[in-house]
Amino acid sequence: MASQTSAESDVLRICRDLIRIDTSNYGPGTEGPGEREAAEYVVGQLQEVGLEPELFESEPGRANVVVRIPGADRERGALVVHGHLDVVPADAADWSHDPFAADVEDGCVWGRGAVDMKDMDAMILATVRDFARRGVTPPRDLVVAFFADEEAGGVKGSHWAVDHRPELFEGATEAISEVGGYSVTVPKKGGGDQRAYLLQTGEKGIRWIRLTAHGRAGHGSVPNDENAIARLAAAIGRIDAHVWPRQYVASVRQLLDGLADITGTTYTDEDTDALLAHIPGARNFVEGALANVSNPTMLDAGYKHNVIPQTASVNVDCRFLPGHEDELMDAIGELAGEHVTIETLHRDIALDAPFEGHLVERMKDALRTEDPGCEILPYCLSAGTDNKALKQLGINGYGFTPLRLPSDLLFAPMFHGIDERVPVESLEFGQRVLARLLTDC
Incomplete structure (x- = not known):
């Protein structure tokens, strides 16, 4: 068995750290979530490896973080890699594990945000930190962003950033974020099973x-x-x-x-x-x-x-x-x-991005390298993401949080559900796939 990389070790630590910061978003007119604390944590993780992120607020406590990582070809359109730091509320009385304890049990990290979307936040941070430590230059500029308020429509997060700080995304043409890229296992005609990854190209x-x-x-x-x-x-x-x-x-x-x-x-x-x-x-x-x-x-x-x-x-x-x-x-x-x-x-708005082109092919390649023989299919998400806000700047967004999941795990019901959790192996797999993509995007 191959030894674990520092980035794979990092992703579990960061995911647990973020889950333990209660960023519950109860919606407009309520007290703001702990996004400032989470944003400051993100800033610290980035500064520790020599990066210079910017933290800015739409109003007190509603914090966003953005850092641009220069690529080898600065004439190419930048790729926005983004996540949100808030989560929906959770009543601990309903859960088998404290939703903000980030327990590791049965091979999973349990807690609110484990799949929506502190897992992807952790993958992004672990990968970017690893690139900075090793001096990796991506093929094109990466705009790495962590937004507030996605769970209430992004008014105080991604939409505010797009309206008030559009220069942070200058030159960006594409984006990746949450939900898509996870696997399903289906029976093959003729016998056996086939793993397929659902790459999100559309949103309602x-x-x-x-x-x-x-x-x-x-x-x-x-x-x-x-x-x-x-x-x-x-x-x-x-x-x-x-x-x-x-x-x-x-x-x-x-x-x-x-x-x-x-x-x-x-x-x-x-x-x-x-x-x-x-x-x-x-x-x-x-x-x-x-x-x-x-x-x-x-x-x-x-x-x-x-x-x-x-x-x-x-x-x-x-x-x-x-x-x-x-x-x-x-x-x-x-x-x-x-x-x-x-x-x-x-x-x-609704979104509908093409299931073709350089970025899509690189996403497919990254998945197939880590999971040879898999199939990759497009799909439309019934919910929404911060890609909607970025589309106002002409940026095509995809859902790509790569997770190789156990065939018996009921994944979709965990979004905003009880006993939300992500397998540790899936988290580490996702970090490896994301690193491959950002090395070749």
Whole structure:
């Protein structure tokens, strides 16, 4: 067995250190997470190897870190390698391990952020530190960034950086970040198993909206046929019952066709169950990219038990496929119905990058070098990343957090879920793949 490199040792240490810094993001209007502490940790790790990162805040505590590493060919477009430092909240009572203890057990690092996305943050830091120690010059400039606030739409992180510090990304043409690049293991037609890596080329867009139903205020003891809460409940029921039509964007079609070729399993546009049963660890993400989605998530109504309120509101998380935003909003308008107004709280674009070109081929080469014989397929993420903000500067973003995962690990449900964890071997594998990519990007 080959001896472990210093970078592979570094990646586990850094991942655990970052998980132990509670950077829980509860959203707008709440106390800011511990991003400043995490950002200062990142700065220290970079300065220790002679790099000169810049830390800047969108507001007190909401810290971002960026450092540019000069490449051999400075005329080529730079590559942005980025992660986010915040995480969604976690209730320790629900977990089998303290979500901020970074325990190592059963071959995994446990904790909030283990896959979303302090694992990738650690891979980036370990690789960049190793390059600096060994004097490695990448083929082109690398812009290494760690953003705040991704879990609340990036308003105080990547979007703020793009709007207020665009010069930091000058000349950048492509970017890599979270979620894509992980493996699924599927049965091959003819027997045996095949490992395939899902390289994220697309993302659904975001439309976070608030529906407000209007009615007649009154006493709770008196009949009221204009009850705002009842009107809102009816609108929620219609939205929940609505079946969004399936729309197969190119990256989704390529993924399904690739899985069908490997497994010999047929599918139709109406029935993908048998095919997706082969990828339980990624099924949630893939199913979320088959159609637009709308999920009620927060309610606000009333102020006293015996008072019928004049208004009642619900927040709805809407996600739209590339090219299907207008369709989604038209449908929501019809489903909301009379007496309900719609307000957009946050909007972000959908992404669709090509599954070809120099960077994509280098990502494939890096994976195949570390895992010979693997297949690589594109896919569209049902959620979103900070690549959306960078796209405002013309930068094409990919999801590439390379992880070779055990076949029985249910990966996608761990994002924002309970008992989030990443195998140590997967973390070390990812660092090696990332280093190969950045050596040849």
